[in-house]
Amino acid sequence: MTRRRTAGVVSGTVAIVLSAVVFLVPFAFIVLTASKNRAESALREFSLPTEWAVWENLVAVVQARDYMLMAAFVNSTILTVASVTIMVVLAAMVGYVMQRRPSRLTPWLNALVLAGLIIPPAVVPTIWVLQGLGLFRTLHGLVLIEVAYGLSFCVLLFRAFVATIPRELDEAAVIDGAGPVRLFFRVVFPLLRSVVWTAVIVQSVAVFNDFQNPLYFLPGDSNATVQLTLYNFRSQYTTQWNLLFMDILLITIPPLIMYAFFNRQIVAGLTTGAIKG
């Protein structure tokens, strides 16, 4: 037993050192470069700054291009909150009826849901559809796009969870006079709370970090999302690495806060059903 414990301490220590080199050094590099002044950051060295310029860099990057980053944070927040809310409610409705009402249609619906998970979206035809609807280059359009692409994952999550809620509960509510809408929104949906949180957190991180869809469907500086500011600043800041990395740092913070608070839900969401189905 003691031998095993010593082995655990030794290999654990080795792992801590290795993990620091492999995983923490890149993040330390981001923080250090974001804290340097312009000349020093241009050297792109892994070193402590001789003078810490965190605040100056923060102010500079926020004010850059007429407060573009602030606008981008507002856009990204609206995009994330709106699309995740819609996605979760709509997917819960689908997952619920799919689980409760199996029929000849169910295999086809399953195939459609899986298709959404597997098939890469067709970009230019999507732009064509959005233009036809007058939604291209609008935040509304992008919200709906994120909803469409995120539905499949959420439906699978909800359908699996609804199966654990006893039908007797539905029946009791029906006897008490609840119609289908009340039955779902007042009785079933509140019971889905834990999996709703999981879906919200996993999808929020995904939408917030999404780069490809805003690039295609919401181009232009005026309504950039935070991921696009990185892309835009990059061409502008070829000599101002401190500001570019300050931008990276600011954009990295929200998902990390999510992780710090909702670690457990994220882990649950990404592994539910993955093992036994």
Added chain:
Amino acid sequence: MTTTALPAPPRERRRGHRSHRSHYPLWFYLPAGAVYGVLFIVPTVASFYFAFTRWNMSGTEFIGLENFALFFSEPYLFQGLVNTFVYGLLTSGLKVVLGMLLAVFLTSQIIARGYLRSVVFFPTLVSTVGVGITFTVLLDPGDGLVNQALAAVGIAGPGWLTDPDLALISVAFVDVWKGVGLATLIYIAGVVAIPQEYFEAAEVDGASGFQRLRHITLPLLRPATATVIVLSLIGGLRSFDLIWAMTQGGPGFTSDVVASVIFKQYQAGFWGLSSAGNVVLFLLVAALMVPLYWKLNRKEVER
């Protein structure tokens, strides 16, 4: 209350009797179906039409298989197809191997287990573009940190992102760095789900640590492996963000994948060719995923 005609055949209720149906209205499918149908299904179906046309600012013109012929004859397009294949297989293979090793290690008796798990996982949550830019700087052939560290121990580091033979592989490594946490997480859940009695019984029978790993852990991790392969292939074959942030398909077009070709052709105004790229990617994904689904138990794939 009790006199209500309650349809209550206790066991055989699963088929959904007529009287039950009204509680679970079909119109619940409508809002989701409308968004999904209009913004995902319609464009996907439409791409099969546009792929056969010359489509640009001035309109569409049916040209048959010409776009596909281009895709397989022009090196700058075909390279993307080959690279997508390489990238998808390389990243998912590495994620399976590293994820499994990390999971076995992180479920053993070591110190700082919680810290190690978090550190391995959290790159998954970070902005892909941010990671891409950071590693572009770290992998700079001249003054990047990686090559400086290699030089310090006397190795001349290669031009990770500037060498045409290496650029795609370097990006794939960064992809694995960022994504291995998810694979590890799935494997950890798999390892934890293995009943402890199996190991105890094996220990009583005198099985060594390696034998227990080989004959208990690995076989029972097959469902987790299925999930990891499917998820990382789905992600790897459509990968765009990281490649675009790191090399933009360069040098030349040596690290282009189909997803970046689609973007380049779209930007250049060749919308028909871009849609053909989507169809090619669709077929590539289907060709890999459909047999996988047949082989792996479907239940294991669904979440």
